Amino acid sequence: MQITFAPLTHAHFPLLLKWLMTPHVHLWWDKNVTWTPELIAEKYDPYVTGHTTKHGTHKSMHSFIIMVNGIPTGYIQYYNHYDFSRTHEIADLPDSLAAFDMYIGEESMTRKGIGSAALKLFLATYVDSQYEYTYADPDMKNSAAVRTYEKVGFVIKSDGQRAYMLRKNKTPIN
Numbered sequence: 001m002q003i004t005f006a007p008l009t010h011a012h013f014p015l016l017l018k019w020l021m022t023p024h025v026h027l028w029w030d031k032n033v034t035w036t037p038e039l040i041a042e043k044y045d046p047y048v049t050g051h052t053t054k055h056g057t058h059k060s061m062h063s064f065i066i067m068v069n070g071i072p073t074g075y076i077q078y079y080n081h082y083d084f085s086r087t088h089e090i091a092d093l094p095d096s097l098a099a100f101d102m103y104i105g106e107e108s109m110t111r112k113g114i115g116s117a118a119l120k121l122f123l124a125t126y127v128d129s130q131y132e133y134t135y136a137d138p139d140m141k142n143s144a145a146v147r148t149y150e151k152v153g154f155v156i157k158s159d160g161q162r163a164y165m166l167r168k169n170k171t172p173i174n
Contacts, residue, residue: 001068003118005076005125008047008063013040015065015072019105028142029103047077059083062126066104066118073109076102076118078127081135092159093166096132115144116151123152128169136165 006012019025020035033039046052047063059079066074081099102119104110127134136154138145140163146156154165 001114001117002070003114003121004067004070005064005122006067006072008044008065008075008077010041010045010048012065012072013037013044015105016040016044016075019075019103022105022107024107024110025103025105028139028145029101054084064122066102066114066122068109068114068118071106073106073114074102074104074118076100076122078122078134080131093135094133097135098127098131098133098169099135099137100127110144115148119148120152123167124170132169134167134169136167137162138165 014037017035017037017040020029020033020040044063047061050060050062051058052061053059060083061077061079063075063077065072066076078098078100081093081097084099100119100122102115102122104115104118123134134154136145136149138149140146140156146165149165149167150156152167153170154167157164157166
């Protein structure tokens with residue numbers, strides 16, 4: 001199995017629409033949104049150029065399509081954790097902290113170890129050299145996501161109010 005990452009382009013938007021509305025993705029990713037082509041374009045158009053805007057400021061957003069043997073299979077993105085506020089801020093997190101989001105969109109490709117293999121390769125290729133730690137905040141009821149993240153070194157932590165996952169990255173920052 002060959003896993004690669006294609007930078008997100010406008011041509012991928014129909015795939016994002018399809019994947020975001022499949023039950024296994026929609027259950028965990030923007031489940032209160034009814035996606036349309038217009039909403040996909042509104043949200044993801046800036047991601048194509050590697051950024052999004054929060055409070056009038058450009059913030060980096062690195063978005064990719066997960067390819068397995070040349071076939072589009074899922075979506076993954078990474079960014080500086082501190083560029084995007086969360087509903088519950090956690091104190092005492094490391095200063096050098098990436099965050100990511102991902103899903104396997106093609107249901108026929110789930111439960112095959114692709115998620116953990118893709119995430120491991122993605123972190124090693126794009127994230128580890130830039131950040132000391134990586135943060136994940138899956139819904140802890142999403143056991144598939146939690147297991148996937150644990151397989152690549154994430155550890156469940158809690159600040160007493162909310163559980164999250166943290167990974168010390170493998171490659172020293174240059």
